[in-house]
Amino acid sequence: MAKRIDVSGLNVYYGAFRAVEDVSMTIEPRSVTAFIGPSGCGKSTYLRALNRMHEVIPGTRVEGKVLLDDQDIYAANVDPVAVRGQIGMVFQRPNPFPTMSIYDNVIAGVRLNGRRMPKAELDALVERALRGANLWNEVKDRLNRPGAGLSGGQQQRLCIARAIAVRPDVLLMDEPCSALDPISTLAIEDLIAELKTEYTIVIVTHNMQQAARVSETTAFFNLSAPGKGGMLVEMGDTNKIFTNPDKKDTENYITGRFG
Numbered sequence: 001m002a003k004r005i006d007v008s009g010l011n012v013y014y015g016a017f018r019a020v021e022d023v024s025m026t027i028e029p030r031s032v033t034a035f036i037g038p039s040g041c042g043k044s045t046y047l048r049a050l051n052r053m054h055e056v057i058p059g060t061r062v063e064g065k066v067l068l069d070d071q072d073i074y075a076a077n078v079d080p081v082a083v084r085g086q087i088g089m090v091f092q093r094p095n096p097f098p099t100m101s102i103y104d105n106v107i108a109g110v111r112l113n114g115r116r117m118p119k120a121e122l123d124a125l126v127e128r129a130l131r132g133a134n135l136w137n138e139v140k141d142r143l144n145r146p147g148a149g150l151s152g153g154q155q156q157r158l159c160i161a162r163a164i165a166v167r168p169d170v171l172l173m174d175e176p177c178s179a180l181d182p183i184s185t186l187a188i189e190d191l192i193a194e195l196k197t198e199y200t201i202v203i204v205t206h207n208m209q210q211a212a213r214v215s216e217t218t219a220f221f222n223l224s225a226p227g228k229g230g231m232l233v234e235m236g237d238t239n240k241i242f243t244n245p246d247k248k249d250t251e252n253y254i255t256g257r258f259g
């Protein structure tokens with residue numbers, strides 16, 4: 001579980017447009033790393049490149065290296081579907097399969113990976129994942145009801161259960177609370193604090209208080225120039241980034257002078 005990610009010289013292109021410019025970083029296991037920065041500076045693009053998710057968008061291209069511990073996830077012999085099993089993703093809008101039951105939603109990723117399991121083992125896996133996502137007590141009596149019948153916050157925790165059911169090493173979260181009310185947001189933040197003991201977690205957030213609350217490390221991205229792609233300005237201990245950053249642009253952003 002919980003592996004280190006080492007990225008070197010990552011560039012991501014949409015056609016001719018270079019949306020991410022030469023961004024290198026190390027993401028530590030068993031901790032939360034937050035990506036912050038103004039809209040359009042490439043945070044989501046960079047995040048998606050960490051599990052080869054951009055490959056589902058036609059015309060995208062990646063240069064650089066992404067190592068998961070020592071494994072090069074872009075090596076020619078690596079299957080992107082297997083990578084997404086190791087590096088799970090939770091999206092901005094909760095996206096459970098609406099007509100599928102809560103139970104089937106949790107095991108959807110396991111089924112996709114083609115693993116066959118006896119029913120008792122699947123039951124145990126569903127319970128473990130739902131407990132892990134702090135949802136078990138709320139849904140244990142209605143596992144066969146559709147996922148769409150849950151509240152937004154419950155749906156997002158269901159998506160987290162689905163992501164952890166395949167036992168990934170890393171969880172990538174792209175603004176996981178932006179569609180949620182404050183109570184559900186708090187539930188997800190508490191959950192992130194629990195999950196980080198087992199996983200490597202990376203979260204993109206527009207909410208700087210959230211970045212300060214949940215993360216140990218913060219990476220500040222910015223546009224390299226107007227109309228250009230995004231670059232990494234500064235990365236470090238979250239306390240330091242929010243109280244005493246090295247770069248003027250970081251200070252201007254976190255004090256609300258732009259973005």
Ligand SMILES: Nc1ncnc2c1ncn2[C@@H]1O[C@H](COP(=O)(O)OP(=O)(O)OP(=O)(O)O)[C@@H](O)[C@H]1O
Binds near residue numbers: 014019038039041046
């Ligand atoms: N599928 C796509 N095709 C073409 N350009 C894209 C695509 N997705 C993103 N871009 C462009 O790449 C740049 C980076 O976008 P990205 O969504 O990664 O930024 P972001 O920092 O996550 O923004 P936000 O905070 O608004 O979500 C933007 O200029 C955006 O318009």
